[in-house]
Amino acid sequence: MATTVPEPPKIEERRDPSRPTGNSGNGGSRNLVPADGKLPAVKDYSPPPASTGIWVVLASITMSFAAFTSALIVRQGSSLDWRHLPLPRVLYLNTLVLFASSFALEVARRRVGSFMSGRKSQGASPSRWLYISLFLGLLFVAGQYVAWGQLRSQGLFLATNPSSSFFYVLTAIHALHVLGGLGGLVRVIHRLNKSILRKSTLDATAYYWHFMDALWVYLLLLLWMKL
Amino acid sequence: MHDMAKHDAVAHHAPTSFISKHVFSLDHKVIGKQYYGLALLAAFVGMGLSWLMRIHLAWTNFAIPGLHLLTKNGAPGDVMTPEFYLQLMTMHATIMVFFVLTTAPFAAFGNYFLPIQVGAEDMPFPHFNMMSFWVTFVGFLVLVSSFFVGQGPTLGGWTQYAPLSALGEVGGPGEGTGVVLWALSIAIFCVGQLLGSLNFITTTLDMRTRGMSLWRLPLSAWAWFITSVMGLTAFAVLMPACILLILDHVAGTSFFVSSNIVINDQLQPHSGGSTLLWQHLFWFFGHPEVYIAIVPGMGIVSHVLITNMRKPMLSHRVLVYSMGALAVLSYMVYGHHMFVSGMNPVSSLAFSFPTLVITIPSTVLVLIWLGSLYGAKLRINAASLFGLGFISMFISGGVSGFFLAQPSTDIMLHATYFVVGHFHLVMGVAAMFGIFSGTYFWFPKMYGRMMNETLGKVHFWLSFVGAYAIFMPFHYLGLAGNVRRYQAFTPDYMQRLIPLHQFITVAALVTGAAQLIFLYNLFYSRFRGEPASDNPWQATSLEWSTPTTPPPHNNFGDKLPEVFHDPYQYGVEGTAGDYVMQTSPEKITTGHDEA
Numbered sequence: 148m149a150t151t152v153p154e155p156p157k158i159e160e161r162r163d164p165s166r167p168t169g170n171s172g173n174g175g176s177r178n179l180v181p182a183d184g185k186l187p188a189v190k191d192y193s194p195p196p197a198s199t200g201i202w203v204v205l206a207s208i209t210m211s212f213a214a215f216t217s218a219l220i221v222r223q224g225s226s227l228d229w230r231h232l233p234l235p236r237v238l239y240l241n242t243l244v245l246f247a248s249s250f251a252l253e254v255a256r257r258r259v260g261s262f263m264s265g266r267k268s269q270g271a272s273p274s275r276w277l278y279i280s281l282f283l284g285l286l287f288v289a290g291q292y293v294a295w296g297q298l299r300s301q302g303l304f305l306a307t308n309p310s311s312s313f314f315y316v317l318t319a320i321h322a323l324h325v326l327g328g329l330g331g332l333v334r335v336i337h338r339l340n341k342s343i344l345r346k347s348t349l350d351a352t353a354y355y356w357h358f359m360d361a362l363w364v365y366l367l368l369l370l371w372m373k374l
Numbered sequence: 375m376h377d378m379a380k381h382d383a384v385a386h387h388a389p390t391s392f393i394s395k396h397v398f399s400l401d402h403k404v405i406g407k408q409y410y411g412l413a414l415l416a417a418f419v420g421m422g423l424s425w426l427m428r429i430h431l432a433w434t435n436f437a438i439p440g441l442h443l444l445t446k447n448g449a450p451g452d453v454m455t456p457e458f459y460l461q462l463m464t465m466h467a468t469i470m471v472f473f474v475l476t477t478a479p480f481a482a483f484g485n486y487f488l489p490i491q492v493g494a495e496d497m498p499f500p501h502f503n504m505m506s507f508w509v510t511f512v513g514f515l516v517l518v519s520s521f522f523v524g525q526g527p528t529l530g531g532w533t534q535y536a537p538l539s540a541l542g543e544v545g546g547p548g549e550g551t552g553v554v555l556w557a558l559s560i561a562i563f564c565v566g567q568l569l570g571s572l573n574f575i576t577t578t579l580d581m582r583t584r585g586m587s588l589w590r591l592p593l594s595a596w597a598w599f600i601t602s603v604m605g606l607t608a609f610a611v612l613m614p615a616c617i618l619l620i621l622d623h624v625a626g627t628s629f630f631v632s633s634n635i636v637i638n639d640q641l642q643p644h645s646g647g648s649t650l651l652w653q654h655l656f657w658f659f660g661h662p663e664v665y666i667a668i669v670p671g672m673g674i675v676s677h678v679l680i681t682n683m684r685k686p687m688l689s690h691r692v693l694v695y696s697m698g699a700l701a702v703l704s705y706m707v708y709g710h711h712m713f714v715s716g717m718n719p720v721s722s723l724a725f726s727f728p729t730l731v732i733t734i735p736s737t738v739l740v741l742i743w744l745g746s747l748y749g750a751k752l753r754i755n756a757a758s759l760f761g762l763g764f765i766s767m768f769i770s771g772g773v774s775g776f777f778l779a780q781p782s783t784d785i786m787l788h789a790t791y792f793v794v795g796h797f798h799l800v801m802g803v804a805a806m807f808g809i810f811s812g813t814y815f816w817f818p819k820m821y822g823r824m825m826n827e828t829l830g831k832v833h834f835w836l837s838f839v840g841a842y843a844i845f846m847p848f849h850y851l852g853l854a855g856n857v858r859r860y861q862a863f864t865p866d867y868m869q870r871l872i873p874l875h876q877f878i879t880v881a882a883l884v885t886g887a888a889q890l891i892f893l894y895n896l897f898y899s900r901f902r903g904e905p906a907s908d909n910p911w912q913a914t915s916l917e918w919s920t921p922t923t924p925p926p927h928n929n930f931g932d933k934l935p936e937v938f939h940d941p942y943q944y945g946v947e948g949t950a951g952d953y954v955m956q957t958s959p960e961k962i963t964t965g966h967d968e969a
Contacts, residue, residue, distance in 0.1 A: 194579075194580055195580065196498030196499065196576040196577075196580045196581065197498075198580075199575070199576045199579050199580050200498065200499065200572055200575075200576045203571070203572050203575050203576065203606060204572060206606060206607070207568055207571075207572075207606050207607075207610045208610070210606070210607050210610035210611055211610045211611070211613060211614050213611075214610070214611040214614040214615065214655060214658075215614050217654070217655075218614065218615075218618060218629065218651055218655065221648050221650075221651045221654070222629060222646075222647065222648055222651060225632075225646065225647070225648035225651070226632070226633065226645070226646030226647075226648075227646070228633075228645055228646035229646075305621070305625045305626075305627060306625055306626035306627045306628075309627075309628065309629075309646060309647075312621070312625075312627045312628075312629065316617070316618070316621065320614075320617075
């Protein structure tokens with residue numbers, strides 16, 4: 148109370164490029180053209196919303212699968228009817244496909260980064276790698292469908308046993324998230340072809356895609372282990 | 375002021391057609407108003423249902439004209455059956471908790487004012503924002519549709535405890551299709567809230583304008599931000615629970631139904647499920663939900679009271695820290711809803727301790743409000759009165775929480791009217807008063823017209839006295855052993871409580887009718903109210919700096935604002951009077967700048 152503030156706070160100091168994530172945002176990486184038109188000042192100091200948003204999305208997905216995990220653990224311990232489910236072998240192949248898809252996307256991300264920073268790109272265009280990633284992603288979902296078919300042919304349906312219930316639920320919800328990621332990839336390819344792709348959008352899509360890998364490996368372990 | 379981006383991440387052109395302007399709008403302000411409209415509709419539907427219940431409780435055999443229109447078999451001769459009473463109760467609670475208390479203070483006001491208060495021209499993901507409203511709206515329609523499908527809505531209460539909720543139609547009318555529609559509606563609602571939370575968090579972190587540090591955010595913006603973090607984690611857990619519940623119904627799984635359940639001499643085709651699993655998943659969401667409903671009200675009321683006190687709170691930062699502490703602790707206390715579920719007494723103790731600890735930040739908040747009000751020359755208007763009412767309700771409802779936080783007393787009071795009185799005051803009425811306070815305060819900015827103050831004050835006093843007349847006797851009823859969710863009081867010891875129930879019913883009818891004054895005021899002022907100036911309350915935050923009222927499509931015209939001060943520079947000598955706006959570059963000689 149009753150302090151004296153001789154000068155208004157100097158806002159420019161708060162936007163020092165050496166403090167890129169300081170408290171003072173500039174409105175979400177919007178290129179705020181300064182009055183005098185000097186370009187060096189046109190810079191992103193606060194992260195673009197997609198960079199923050201993707202972590203929010205991943206946090207939310209993590210919470211959902213944490214809930215599913217705790218449900219699995221509680222259900223497994225609540226009665227003696229749990230029969231361990233032998234995992235279809237095609238799942239391991241699917242895992243490799245998903246990893247390969249992630250690798251292709253990472254290559255594409257780096258090449259787009261080179262394009263955007265003005266460096267010459269070497270080899271194939273980034274969109275080709277994006278198409279490869281998209282194809283492998285679709286192949287993964289198809290592979291999951293094959294795995295469900297194999298289980299069905301063994302007489303293991305959604306309601307057969309709690310272990311099969313959780314298998315179908317977890318793999319289906321993961322596949323839905325993968326399909327969402329494929330939608331993101333299609334959007335990235337579309338924007339790249341129209342030259343309106345933002346680096347932050349591509350980065351966010353890549354993080355999401357890599358997270359799908361990690362989540363899948365986690366689910367595989369969870370379903371494989373006899374807790 | 376500085377130039378606005380030419381290639382903005384969120385910029386979208388002003389809509390031109392009716393559909394893009396008023397229906398599928400990307401504008402956060404329109405979406406906020408849509409959320410408000412939905413909450414208003416839901417509030418009156420929910421209140422109407424509570425009237426029906428109250429009439430039945432007081433005069434059990436009374437025929438309510440037209441009641442049969444709401445149900446196929448639930449009202450022969452327009453007299454409510456016990457099952458239909460429970461269906462109405464479930465729908466009342468679900469509609470109120472999800473579609474009013476979550477929707478209005480958080481999604482409606484937050485959508486409208488958060489981007490403006492941080493100095494942005496919109497949320498960063500407008501398409502997600504539009505989706506979040508329409509998804510929520512579909513969720514509401516799915517819920518209400520259960521009145522007209524099969525045996526009507528579910529009767530299992532808003533908590534939908536298993537195994538009853540997972541058994542299907544054999545559990546009672548509405549326990550089949552009704553539960554599926556309920557769970558579907560809530561799962562859809564969760565999607566909407568997650569999309570909303572994504573936008574709220576990124577808006578607060580990334581969209582702040584130049585000079586708007588985190589500590590310069592108004593308390594309402596802080597409250598919406600904290601709530602969005604809670605919503606992100608809580609709704610992400612409720613959605614899986616609803617998916618599993620739906621599967622127990624439609625796919626024959628046994629997540630929540632244990633073995634050997636026999637109903638009407640029929641062995642149920644489920645085995646091995648955990649009935650407590652649902653309670654854990656539900657209450658992990660359910661308790662943070664209480665704070666999702668009330669924290670925005672805390673922020674709104676603080677914002678309103680500061681403006682009317684003409685001085686900031688005793689401590690801006692401690693108030694923010696307290697709201698944050700509530701959010702963190704809200705995840706550690708959910709087990710207090712399950713003291714009588716048969717959980718290990720050690721677990722009860724473990725949940726009891728943080729439940730008592732959570733009263734500390736709550737008490738700090740109350741002390742800051744009261745301490746700041748002490749000696750203040752408060753402007754008395756409808757907004758500030760509802761702010762005071764909020765504090766009053768929060769204290770009254772909070773005090774009864776002490777008794778429920780301890781397992782030893784909770785075992786006696788659990789599932790009685792004491793609990794019903796407690797949560798109606800502390801999260802129901804208090805949150806509603808926060809909504810009313812925000813409405814009277816921000817209406818001039820939203821519609822460019824003032825609301826009628828006299829009607830507003832009449833509305834306040836009738837609501838304030840009425841709410842206490844309804845809910846204080848609930849505590850007495852609970853102490854007298856009146857169990858909740860009974861549709862009639864046939865046991866001897868409850869007979870003598872019926873006159874009190876009749877008093878409560880009359881109070882509920884009068885208090886509910888008083889809300890029609892608010893409704894009239896709202897619509898009358900929308901079209902005929904006195905024109906409002908850009909800053910009718912002489913307030914300091916950015917929503918009062920917009921170039922027009924209501925704000926233009928991009929909120930600030932060609933220039934984004936630049937912020938120079940803390941949000942509440944009142945009681946200082948500024949060129950405009952006893953306040954200096956956040957956007958004003960003028961020097962402050964006596965002020966409260968902390969940031």
